[in-house]
Amino acid sequence: MPLHGKNIIGNTTSALGSDTVQAINPASGARIDPPFHDATQEEIDDALRRADEAFSRRPEDPARTVDLLQRAADGIEALGDELIERCGAETGLPAPRLEGERARTCNQLRMFARIVDEGSWVDARIDHAIPDRAPLPKPDMRRMLAPLGPVLVFGASNFPLAFSVAGGDTASAFAAGCPVIVKARPAHPGTAELVAQAVQKACADVGMPDGWFSMVHGPGRTTGACLVRHPVIQAVGFTGSLSGGRTLFDLAAQRPQPIPVYAEMGSINPVFFLAEALESNPEGLAEAMHQSVTLGVGQFCTNPGLAVAVESAALNRFVDELSRRIEQTEPATMLLGEIRESYVKGTDALGGAQGVRLAAQSAGSPDRARTQCAAAVFTTDADAFCDNPELSEEVFGPATMVVRCRDAAQMLGVARRLEGQLTATIHATEREITDQQELLRVLTTRAGRVLFGGFPTGLEVCSATHHGGPYPATTDGRTTSVGTAAIERFTRAICYQNFPAAQLPPALRDDNPLDIWRLVDDVRTRDAS
């Protein structure tokens, strides 16, 4: 599919502006054709107007949404190697990683298609009237979830497919019945356009109202901010940095009508090793930790940036093995120069911090022209860690820090110091975990996902997934951006009181034509009522 470099506004394309952006291949520094046109105010307004109009004409039949999600997945797959190649050139990510991410992206779209097709997600509740109740008759009350309205999605740099144009935010917003406007990430505009073309075609093929989907190019601080402020937008999805997410949150909170911002901003994902578990296999755990830290050049929100353990011979062996493997790690290309600079700055700061020691880094020299960085492992002690909040800040990339504790009490103190996290992991024998209930309890108050053993990268996408956590991991720790529960973010409830049967949405009719699970007079059932 040829790249046109234009903004995608509903069923049309548009390139009214003269400002353009080009992708840069991080592995070579070369600019990649074509240039992409930043959206003008007129184009942004057009996308917003169409999204508003599309929402007012949204199809009642969930089958249309199911079809849209499936066709979007089919369309992305049909892009074939062209997508993988373009995306690889724009991000420096290797083909197998991108093929895996494409599979996840399409699986997510199809997962939401199944959820919409099954239908019970609307949480239908029916309380029948009791006309002869004293002292007052009970009215007929029926409640279900409904879409919030047009949603703004910001593409993420680290997941150019699964958290971008047709990623989890877009899939869940579509599933909820919301139109979507995507602000493309300037780092991978060609990837964004290819996917957006597939989504645009899917919308047209299934007959969604014009404007159900748009994608605009432009800088976040102008184009993005203008979209967040606009009254048509009713919710925002974002995956990226703390400063970026917080800026969007603040803009949204300052609107005359505040709206929710679901910003997933990453975390340091601490891994706690209890003594017996560490003792049983220090080298094996170091190998697995190394793999998790360096996976995808460390550019995952769930990257384990912190290992915490009590001083022991086993811990020394763990650090030695981890250091050995970090040293052997080849310098690798990061997603973009900006991320590399930020990583270098972050690791330099860690290395210079009081009480922190650089235990090892990649032996090879990273080539800046190829946007390469060195993997790194730092060590510190719990006193130094607890004294300096900057040591708790995420350094995005293949770096981690081992915190040595005097004893279990100090380890607990480290856990208590932690801010909100996407994940927290505990390695323990069953006997140890039974003794360390307070540590486990503290970790559940800090993280959205708690792992017993294993490492946090490689998130499973399913109904029980929770990818969220208390601030600053996200701006809304009540919600998840991955898994089927993500659909709830783009909904609000509506209660229908004393409605005639024919005027009720199908989900709330007595005969249950959608065959969904409902709460009828406080009994959960799939029967007609």
Next chain:
Amino acid sequence: MPLHGKNIIGNTTSALGSDTVQAINPASGARIDPPFHDATQEEIDDALRRADEAFSRRPEDPARTVDLLQRAADGIEALGDELIERCGAETGLPAPRLEGERARTCNQLRMFARIVDEGSWVDARIDHAIPDRAPLPKPDMRRMLAPLGPVLVFGASNFPLAFSVAGGDTASAFAAGCPVIVKARPAHPGTAELVAQAVQKACADVGMPDGWFSMVHGPGRTTGACLVRHPVIQAVGFTGSLSGGRTLFDLAAQRPQPIPVYAEMGSINPVFFLAEALESNPEGLAEAMHQSVTLGVGQFCTNPGLAVAVESAALNRFVDELSRRIEQTEPATMLLGEIRESYVKGTDALGGAQGVRLAAQSAGSPDRARTQCAAAVFTTDADAFCDNPELSEEVFGPATMVVRCRDAAQMLGVARRLEGQLTATIHATEREITDQQELLRVLTTRAGRVLFGGFPTGLEVCSATHHGGPYPATTDGRTTSVGTAAIERFTRAICYQNFPAAQLPPALRDDNPLDIWRLVDDVRTRDAS
């Protein structure tokens, strides 16, 4: 029970400060003893510290929460006439209304006790491991809702029982497993203390950790603001004015860690009368409208402040009958002087607005010394209404406005003008509603509860209740402050990955010891898994 006038800090009482506030009987202007001590910074910090500590020692067993909610209800009932008399003196509300509100308050506490006892509200989801899945094994993932942390509740002036110290916000926060700090409404401190004593005793009787419940006195702009800003507080419940709710929302959004504010701020609750429905019974509808407008001296969030209809002889009859009844309405005592002043200002502004006419007001003269106000009905036309956004602002009290439209298209234009509402009502024959699908659709985008016939006051509290709506009706239109779904506001999800069975919360164990509904491998079931 004697009133001590102190702050209730966990299991203790405290009166370190010298600033005091006294209730004023709005019906007489007389001060009522005793004085109540504003909390000092030390007392506020003590309540926060204890709430934080209590949350860290929260009981695992839901039976304790069930017991707490039931005993709180029992304790409030045991206060007997003393509560009704004190509350009547502080609010000017008549005993039958307060007895009804007390019944609702206790019913709400018991409803949440049943929800916690039944247990399925935690939305447990289990996705079993598939160790031999290719290319990667699937981990065991289990997810459930967990309490957010200490919750701050602001008592409402218009529901001194049902939306106050042990009202819906407190009941739902307790049900979710959160400690609560109440900032008492200065208008009814004695009522607040009586109820708080009952809740304090219930907490002690069931052995909740000290600090599970506290109630402090003090001004909203200092005491309230200090509490909202404090890092221990994880969510805020509020029912009151738009300016008050927005102030809290802004404070919470500006925190280093932003937190959700669930502010229910009222609305004008439009009632649309279609021609045939109005024609069938204009006088009867006017009578019912009058009753809804003047119920509780119009001091309900769901008070119908707007009636919209197309010009017709029937509309004239409706306005005549409504005017006649408004004229005959005796001036009545409002909750407090401040609310009366605001009502007088609001009705004066309406009466002086371009194109608005005062159709009728109470014939009797309101006595300011008795905090009385006159009921009022205004009329205007759709052009004037749509030209002046101030006509859409809530005037809290027994006033309403009839908007005359040229035709159905103009009526639809009025609907489109509306901001977010708690409720919208449509009176129509079935034939009419079939013809007016666009009006119905627009109303569902504006309101949290849509009524077919009837009037919005007298909200039914059940599982299908939704008492919320798009801004400015609330600061978070995704949620409800009334009904069982209110529990979700004070929760976030936690995912447990690969946990040993013995370390899982009971709700997530394979054998389903709580006998709750769960989603197991995407199948909804109550079976063991």
